[in-house]
Amino acid sequence: xxxxDNVWFRYKEALNQVEGEIKRGLDSEVALxxxxxxYTLVSGGKRIxxxxxxxxANMGQSIDKRYLLLGSVVEFIHTATLLHDDVLDNAxxxxxxxxxxxxxxxxxxxxxxxxxxTRAVCRVVSMENLEMNYLLSFTCSKMTEGxxxxxxxxxxxxxxxxxxxxxxxxxxxxxxxxxxKLGGVMGSVASxxxxxxxxxxxxxxxxxxxxxxxxxxxxxxxxxxKALGQDIKEGKMTLPLIHLLSRCQKKEKEMLIELxxxxxxxxxxxxxxxxxxxxxxxxYAQKRAxxxxxxxxxxxxxxxxxxxxxxxxxxxxxxxxRDY
Amino acid sequence: xxxxDNVWFRYKEALNQVEGEIKRGLDSEVALxxxxxxYTLVSGGKRIxxxxxxxxANMGQSIDKRYLLLGSVVEFIHTATLLHDDVLDNAxxxxxxxxxxxxxxxxxxxxxxxxxxTRAVCRVVSMENLEMNYLLSFTCSKMTEGxxxxxxxxxxxxxxxxxxxxxxxxxxxxxxxxxxKLGGVMGSVASxxxxxxxxxxxxxxxxxxxxxxxxxxxxxxxxxxKALGQDIKEGKMTLPLIHLLSRCQKKEKEMLIELxxxxxxxxxxxxxxxxxxxxxxxxYAQKRAxxxxxxxxxxxxxxxxxxxxxxxxxxxxxxxxRDY
Numbered sequence: 005x006x007x008x009d010n011v012w013f014r015y016k017e018a019l020n021q022v023e024g025e026i027k028r029g030l031d032s033e034v035a036l037x038x039x040x041x042x043y044t045l046v047s048g049g050k051r052i053x054x055x056x057x058x059x060x061a062n063m064g065q066s067i068d069k070r071y072l073l074l075g076s077v078v079e080f081i082h083t084a085t086l087l088h089d090d091v092l093d094n095a096x097x098x099x100x101x102x103x104x105x106x107x108x109x110x111x112x113x114x115x116x117x118x119x120x121x122t123r124a125v126c127r128v129v130s131m132e133n134l135e136m137n138y139l140l141s142f143t144c145s146k147m148t149e150g151x152x153x154x155x156x157x158x159x160x161x162x163x164x165x166x167x168x169x170x171x172x173x174x175x176x177x178x179x180x181x182x183x184x185k186l187g188g189v190m191g192s193v194a195s196x197x198x199x200x201x202x203x204x205x206x207x208x209x210x211x212x213x214x215x216x217x218x219x220x221x222x223x224x225x226x227x228x229x230k231a232l233g234q235d236i237k238e239g240k241m242t243l244p245l246i247h248l249l250s251r252c253q254k255k256e257k258e259m260l261i262e263l264x265x266x267x268x269x270x271x272x273x274x275x276x277x278x279x280x281x282x283x284x285x286x287x288y289a290q291k292r293a294x295x296x297x298x299x300x301x302x303x304x305x306x307x308x309x310x311x312x313x314x315x316x317x318x319x320x321x322x323x324x325x326r327d328y
Numbered sequence: 329x330x331x332x333d334n335v336w337f338r339y340k341e342a343l344n345q346v347e348g349e350i351k352r353g354l355d356s357e358v359a360l361x362x363x364x365x366x367y368t369l370v371s372g373g374k375r376i377x378x379x380x381x382x383x384x385a386n387m388g389q390s391i392d393k394r395y396l397l398l399g400s401v402v403e404f405i406h407t408a409t410l411l412h413d414d415v416l417d418n419a420x421x422x423x424x425x426x427x428x429x430x431x432x433x434x435x436x437x438x439x440x441x442x443x444x445x446t447r448a449v450c451r452v453v454s455m456e457n458l459e460m461n462y463l464l465s466f467t468c469s470k471m472t473e474g475x476x477x478x479x480x481x482x483x484x485x486x487x488x489x490x491x492x493x494x495x496x497x498x499x500x501x502x503x504x505x506x507x508x509k510l511g512g513v514m515g516s517v518a519s520x521x522x523x524x525x526x527x528x529x530x531x532x533x534x535x536x537x538x539x540x541x542x543x544x545x546x547x548x549x550x551x552x553x554k555a556l557g558q559d560i561k562e563g564k565m566t567l568p569l570i571h572l573l574s575r576c577q578k579k580e581k582e583m584l585i586e587l588x589x590x591x592x593x594x595x596x597x598x599x600x601x602x603x604x605x606x607x608x609x610x611x612y613a614q615k616r617a618x619x620x621x622x623x624x625x626x627x628x629x630x631x632x633x634x635x636x637x638x639x640x641x642x643x644x645x646x647x648x649x650r651d652y
Contacts, residue, residue, distance in 0.1 A: 037472075037473065
């Protein structure tokens, strides 16, 4: 078994209970909601956020049992964004299967996304804990800001790495860091430990997204479960492309811009990849992701050695080791 | 001045302050969010929900000043649903002006809808009042259920009036009743008065939607600010059509179904209206709306006579008097 498989195995029981909470939440009177939500939630998400929450809850002295419910909350929020993302991106495939919008239409995908988000809020409110309420509501607000920011920078060929990192911090890292901190809250860790878990999640979340954006160019296509080059097709400016555009020659930049504006850049993905190879753009992005993983792990320094701490380190490393 | 104009005038100062809170909430770092939200929020909504909240807050003995902030919250939620609705309906016009999606695209409309909803939640959470938190989160969940239910019944020619009423109770009445009750909470009314305001809003909300659905067939087109027959074009089963389909002859029903399935029923709106005239479908719907207004007003019985109570009665009557 690989290290990450070992981690999944170790927290399997708790994650199964989270899975139960997820299913229990899909009890709307409206059959269509349960159907679409179930299809999207059960079609093989990795459950990284619940896993992180569960591990972090174990970092303290005692666990509030409601951490399992909270595991479903972060997965509901994540799934809500996936449903909306697929509509935004006209995605046809998600995790190797037809995207929900392809089976149920855009309308149902938008509304069921809305439902999952509101259901998540209901569950947090019912826990009657202001700190968690604050954290999750501001997290969700940041996520929509990050997504909109990204949209506003579609085909912005001058997007800086700095702004890109801020966008992915908002759209991706915010929910991952919140998941870690919420776990800490449920595990009654000390105040500075909560912040350490938050920072761990923040850096891990950035690494996760940079790795994801890099894999969109170089993943094992079959294991990724969708075609490569989706981001550049949508005019989404991610780190490998940002690096390439800032380093290549003027003529090459003009060619790249023309290709992207043609609307079908993924048809010439091999020449883009050749340029990225030449200028080291893929390895640059991979190194940046590795740096954020390193930062994430450093944030765990304040914790004593434990199997749970090791599990967090393993998850952090997995984020950049995966090839899909 | 008409009675309803008098009401608007009487609460003008508070509503102006709500307007200030609305503008203050559009302070995202992301310029596109502020632009789309401002366009949609400032393009002339009637502000019925904030008005009801403000009047209800005045029904008690003392007012928590944060009712103005709460007025912005219900309008944010309402606007979030409008942005998503316009995407769902492929709407080109909203209130006589291009729908946001027509200027900024579906993607921005979906995301800014998400943003407004999350911002509304942040504002409620920051008020640190569990009762309001519960009420608003479950309201939003019901709204998405109502919307999805409606979608699931698109072109369902056997939809019953009973189910239709439940759908509009969820999608429309829930936020109106919540606005009334929240006003009551802010005005420190007694417990049974809170429930009375909630029931008032519930019945008013149903009347409001039935009237709206009827106006889609018979409104003054210029004042409505959009073409008639949008609902039937979208296969949306509303009360006049439900009534007609349940009363007309088999041959007429077949003709109607064929017309709706053709995708362009609004081109033959005059013959549909003739049938509705013949079977009294429009006047039936108008009478049902009037009945719900009557029920709404009855719920106010427990309150002593006051200018604020009279204002609520005037708003209730306005809902069925308006011709656009």
